[in-house]
Structure formats: C-alpha cells, structure tokens
Amino acid sequence: MHLSTIILIVDAVLLLGISLFLALRFRKKKKNTQEPTAPQDPNDTILSLSNVVKVYGEGENAVKALKGIDLAFKRSEFVSVLGPSGCGKTTMLNIIGGLDHYTEGDLIINGVSTKRYKDRDWDTYRNHSVGFVFQSYNLIPHQSVMQNVELALTLSGVPKSARKKRVIEALTKVGLKDQIHKKPNQLSGGQMQRVAIARALVNNPDIILADEPTGALDTETSVQVMELLKEVSKERLVIMVTHNPELAEKYSSRIINMVDGLIKGDSSPVKPQTELKTRKEKKVKKPSMSFFTAFRLSLKNLFTK
Numbered sequence: 045m046h047l048s049t050i051i052l053i054v055d056a057v058l059l060l061g062i063s064l065f066l067a068l069r070f071r072k073k074k075k076n077t078q079e080p081t082a083p084q085d086p087n088d089t090i091l092s093l094s095n096v097v098k099v100y101g102e103g104e105n106a107v108k109a110l111k112g113i114d115l116a117f118k119r120s121e122f123v124s125v126l127g128p129s130g131c132g133k134t135t136m137l138n139i140i141g142g143l144d145h146y147t148e149g150d151l152i153i154n155g156v157s158t159k160r161y162k163d164r165d166w167d168t169y170r171n172h173s174v175g176f177v178f179q180s181y182n183l184i185p186h187q188s189v190m191q192n193v194e195l196a197l198t199l200s201g202v203p204k205s206a207r208k209k210r211v212i213e214a215l216t217k218v219g220l221k222d223q224i225h226k227k228p229n230q231l232s233g234g235q236m237q238r239v240a241i242a243r244a245l246v247n248n249p250d251i252i253l254a255d256e257p258t259g260a261l262d263t264e265t266s267v268q269v270m271e272l273l274k275e276v277s278k279e280r281l282v283i284m285v286t287h288n289p290e291l292a293e294k295y296s297s298r299i300i301n302m303v304d305g306l307i308k309g310d311s312s313p314v315k316p317q318t319e320l321k322t323r324k325e326k327k328v329k330k331p332s333m334s335f336f337t338a339f340r341l342s343l344k345n346l347f348t349k
C-alpha cells in the first residue's frame with residue numbers, strides 16, 4: 045500500500061472520530077438549552093415505585109433489602125422516611141436516585157417505566173433530575189466552596205460562561221454567598237451541609253434526596269438545615285431519611301415508616317400513576333440527533349473536505 049493511501053485512511057478515520065465527537069457534544073448542549081416547560085401541578089405524581097424488590101448478593105449470601113415497595117410521590121412535598129437501622133432506607137433512596145438498580149418491580153418517572161433504561165438514560169436522570177445530600181457532606185476537601193458547587197454543573201455539561209452565575213445564585217439561596225472562596229475545612233458542619241445542599245440545587249433538579257442530612261449536626265444547626273429543606277420542597281420533591289422523629293414531625297409534610305424492607309406506615313399516601321407513557325412519546329418531545337444523523341454528518345464532512 046502506498047504511504048499516501050495510508051495517510052489518507054488515517055486522516056479519514058481521524059476526521060470521522062472528530063466529527064462524531066463534535067456531533068455528540070452538540071447534541072449534549074442542545075439538551076441543556078431546552079426551554080423550561082409549562083408550570084406543572086405540584087399535586088401530580090412525579091415518581092412511583094411498583095413492587096420494588098432489591099436483593100444484594102447471590103445464593104447463600106443474598107440479602108433481600110427491599111421486599112416489595114409500593115409508593116408514589118407528588119411533584120412537590122417534603123417526605124421523611126423513618127425506620128430502624130438496616131431496614132432498607134438508604135437502599136430505597138439510592139434506587140429512587142438511580143445510584144443503584146432494583147432487582148424486580150419498576151420505578152416510574154414522570155409516567156415512564158425505567159425497565160428499559162440504558163446507562164445513558166440513568167446518567168441523564170441522575171445529572172439533571174436529582175440532587176443528593178449525604179450525612180457526611182461528600183465535599184472535595186482541596187476545592188473551594190465555589191468549585192465544589194460548580195462541579196455539579198460541569199458534570200451535567202453546562203458551559204463555563206453560565207456556571208459562575210448559577211453557583212452564586214445557589215450559594216446565595218443557602219446563605220453562603222460570602223464564603224465562596226473558603227475550603228470545606230474552614231466551615232462548620234452546618235455550613236458544609238448547606239454547601240452540599242447548594243450543590244444539589246444548582247442543576248435545578250425536580251427531586252432532592254437527603255440521607256440523614258442532620259445525622260452529624262447539633263440540634264440548632266439541624267433546625268437550620270431542616271428549614272432550608274422545607275423551603276426547597278415548596279417547588280420540588282424532597283425525600284429525606286432521618287433518625288429524628290421530632291424533626292420529621294415538625295418540618296416534613298408526610299412521614300413514611302419502614303420496617304424490614306417494607307413500608308409499614310404512610311401519613312399521606314399518593315396515588316400511583318397507572319397510565320404509563322411509552323418511551324417513544326417521550327422521545328418525540330425531546331428531539332435530539334440520532335447516531336445515524338451523526339454518522340451521516342461525519343461522512344458528509346469527510347467527503348466535502
């Protein structure tokens with residue numbers, strides 16, 4: 045084979061790769077610049093679990109952490125989940141947030157079954173629709189408050205130019221605007237948790253999941269965090285796991301009790317969605333470039349060189 049032919053082939057392959065990469069990037073940006081949809085009824089069901097079972101491990105070592113959970117949640121409410129240690133609270137929260145997957149049953153998000161979700165669908169859901177808050181804050185120690193919050197935007201593909209404004213807005217909401225240049229170890233526990241809440245909020249997700257967010261805080265600071273989560277729940281779903289029934293009673297709008305992988309009490313049950321939309325319908329609403337289009341564009345690009 046001639047050297048020039050080899051160079052041409054290498055060139056063609058490189059160009060194809062670059063074009064595909066650009067096409068995929070373009071598609072990602074397009075997703076993020078979607079117009080906000082019309083205001084939705086806060087009483088709509090946003091999410092339901094239908095007979096969700098979770099088994100960890102296999103054979104003799106199998107642990108059935110969830111034994112058939114049926115639950116539905118409204119678009120806007122503040123739900124507390126109570127129950128003894130090991131009863132499956134974290135497992136349920138992780139499944140709702142797409143951090144872990146159910147073994148049986150279904151998780152229905154906005155009327156769409158997740159049974160056929162691919163990794164990419166879960167990534168999109170986690171990055172755009174859910175914000176997580178953990179007991180141990182999970183902040184990156186060597187990064188500033190600003191950088192910690194900004195990371196959530198970077199991961200979901202928001203361009204740099206738009207990031208700073210949104211980070212400052214989120215930090216203002218949690219009352220930490222004047223701490224943006226500090227490192228986590230220069231903050232109190234309550235302040236660190238508020239940074240984590242800002243990070244969870246910065247993508248404007250529909251759902252905030254908080255796993256024992258006040259578990260490491262004193263009473264006074266816990267109250268501040270609860271007030272903040274209550275405020276946040278006015279326009280989204282907040283599901284919080286807690287060991288503190290007094291705080292749950294005082295601040296949340298609904299209390300769910302779990303025992304041994306099952307729901308044993310629910311102060312205001314929500315009707316699950318019965319009419320499931322098909323995935324196709326949903327796809328029509330969110331137009332994006334197909335792999336074929338990306339491929340065709342790349343070829344066109346190649347031959348018009």
Ligand SMILES: Nc1ncnc2c1ncn2[C@@H]1O[C@H](COP(=O)(O)OP(=O)(O)O)[C@@H](O)[C@H]1O
Nearest residue numbers: 100101107109128129130131132133134135136
């Ligand atoms: N990754 C895992 N592998 C195996 N077993 C697990 C795992 N995560 C949780 N479990 C088990 O599942 C059950 C429920 O755990 P978890 O959801 O963490 O409970 P809770 O948050 O209510 O304390 C427990 O028996 C626990 O040991």
Ligand SMILES: [Mg+2]
Nearest residue numbers: 133134135255
């Ligand atoms: Mg737990």
